[in-house]
Amino acid sequence: MKEMFQYLLFGQLFIAGVGSACVSDKCLRCNITGATPADFCPSCQDTCINDTVYANMSADCKKAFQVSINSSGSSVNEGDDITLTCVHDLPSLALTFGWKKKQEIQENENKSELFLKGVRPSMSSQYICFLNSSCGYYESLPHGVTVKNNSVILLVICGISSLALVLLMGLALKFKMKRDNAKQRERVEHRIQAGKIRDPAPIVPRAS
Template sequence: MVPMKAMTGTGLYSLACLLVITIYPSAVCDSLCSNTTQCFNGTDVKVTLNSISGFSVYEGDDLTIDCTHNLPVGLRNLLVFVWLKDNHCLEGENNSNLTLKRVVTKTNGIYVCTIQSPCGNFTSDSREIKVEDLTMLTIVICGVSAVVLILVLGIGMKIMLKKEFAKTKNRRQQNAQNLQSTTTTE
């Protein structure tokens, strides 16, 4: 068992842990608790899911969920973590924390962590992850921005046209005065 410790997270290590769990459950528990004050009753084990950012996140954010427990320290190297989403096993996820990068709406679901140990299997309460869809908000922001941009450009062009019209009017008046003064002097 010790040489496989370096292979934590591989199928071989998980298989070895499951064999230890099924073949020697009481012997391993008894030996781990015999010289410590960490003996426990299986009903006293608490497995909980925690997340710093909460369980309601925005699309595109990262989310880390921790599976915490109060199993004896001696068992830590023998634990196998199984993550479930909507009662389906998440392949390749066998650590005490589950990191979901750049979540999308299909990340929504009910998540559970099960810890398989020599002393039995312990499951957390389920937690629902809700991913807020920002697509509509993005569309609204882009639409409002486009309208504001068009209005600003329209107002800017109107101001420029007014100035150009005023300049043209002044030139016409100037030309008319010049033409009138030229005709009177001749």
């Protein structure tokens, strides 16, 4: 009785959706070990399922396809290139790819790969791959991309370099002053010695 009711229901849905596109039985859970097609989905016996019928089927009757993103890098430096690849297990039936950035659809990006060239900090975001197929609409979980800001790194490097330069200049100035002071002392001592040579010692009269 239950099976008959299901057939009648699907039959009514099929009539209501005459003229609609077909959905392949590859979208259904038909090859279940130890179960007959009627236990899961009566339409498994059909080669073409009306899309309206498919839309109203129980989720248990449909395959749970998965979509995810593989990335050549998730945390990269500014100026690097990144490739995001949409990975899925759907049958190759009229697939249409798309990409979202911060839930906004990216125009003219309708391939399974999203190539980000010379990334900038403004391109740091959550990316989503989505698929439209005869089996339905599917999308991946958000994939985070973080772009490190090289300007901050450059500022740190410049700051450290400037500090090192100031220290070196200070050491050089200190060394120069020390050397100049030593030369000044040498000149003073030299003049003192020269003065002693020019001035003869006074003659002391001999006692009678």
